[in-house]
Amino acid sequence: MTTPSTTVAAEHGVHTGLALRAVTLSYPDGESRLTALDRVSLEVGPGEFTAVAGPSGSGKSSLLAVAATLLRPDSGQVLIDGQDAGALGDRARTALRRAKLGIVFQQSNLLASLTALEQLLVLADVRGERVREARARAAELLDSVGLSGGKQQRRPHQLSGGERQRVNIARALFGRPSVLLVDEPTSALDHERGARIVELLGEVTRTHRTATVMVTHDRALLDRADRVLLMRDGRLSEPT
Numbered sequence: 001m002t003t004p005s006t007t008v009a010a011e012h013g014v015h016t017g018l019a020l021r022a023v024t025l026s027y028p029d030g031e032s033r034l035t036a037l038d039r040v041s042l043e044v045g046p047g048e049f050t051a052v053a054g055p056s057g058s059g060k061s062s063l064l065a066v067a068a069t070l071l072r073p074d075s076g077q078v079l080i081d082g083q084d085a086g087a088l089g090d091r092a093r094t095a096l097r098r099a100k101l102g103i104v105f106q107q108s109n110l111l112a113s114l115t116a117l118e119q120l121l122v123l124a125d126v127r128g129e130r131v132r133e134a135r136a137r138a139a140e141l142l143d144s145v146g147l148s149g150g151k152q153q154r155r156p157h158q159l160s161g162g163e164r165q166r167v168n169i170a171r172a173l174f175g176r177p178s179v180l181l182v183d184e185p186t187s188a189l190d191h192e193r194g195a196r197i198v199e200l201l202g203e204v205t206r207t208h209r210t211a212t213v214m215v216t217h218d219r220a221l222l223d224r225a226d227r228v229l230l231m232r233d234g235r236l237s238e239p240t
């Protein structure tokens with residue numbers, strides 16, 4: 001669903017949230033190159049939850065890596081709140097990523113020795129936020145994703161797969177991102193738990209007004225998204 005403000009902004013050529021314009025990405029493949037993304041265009045506005053479904057190897061993680069400004073495309077543009085990431089040098093791009101993007105990677109990269117609360121607080125140190133404020137905000141965020149009191153003091157191995165995924169989502173939101181990128185959030189979960197994680201992503205998208213892109217190979221979870229797109233052989237299309 002497109003919000004009115006997005007429509008107005010689009011008319012003036014400035015798009016808040018995430019925009020990809022004709023993005024092509026290839027990887028070296030022996031003597032030639034393998035095209036992982038083939039002229040992919042996509043716009044996701046604030047508060048919009050877009051799901052991208054496609055089989056393994058279709059380019060979903062590549063799409064997120066480019067949107068996350070972690071990989072530079074061969075051609076095309078990546079705009080974050082209207083800022084062209086390709087026009088920035090490495091330092092400015094890293095700063096843009098920190099300021100604007102929340103990323104939940106497919107491989108949970110929680111630190112084994114830290115509690116759920118501390119997973120968020122290590123980011124506060126990096127950002128120079130006051131400890132007491134950061135602590136209160138981290139606790140509130142964890143609460144909002146369904147991890148209350150005692151669970152916040154647990155380390156990753158003391159949490160279930162679904163709970164770890166909730167920590168990952170809270171951590172991605174901690175930097176107040178405009179754009180939230182989520183790679184296969186349910187791949188390690190059973191259907192019921194996976195469905196609840198996708199539901200949560202819909203909720204946080206509305207609460208935090210993030211432009212959210214979730215990629216998944218699991219077609220069963222798509223009905224909760226505002227919009228579904230299909231990825232096949234590096235090309236993005238509307239479902240028919």
Ligand code: ADP
Pocket residue numbers: 027028034035036054055056057058059060061062063
């Ligand atoms: P998905 O996430 O949908 O499984 P990927 O984006 O991981 O798809 O991969 C898309 C294609 O690009 C696949 O053919 C994959 O083998 C290839 N690929 C992905 N990453 C690399 C890489 N770092 N180097 C070379 N080929 C890659």
Ligand code: MG
Pocket residue numbers: 060061062106
């Ligand atoms: Mg992938």
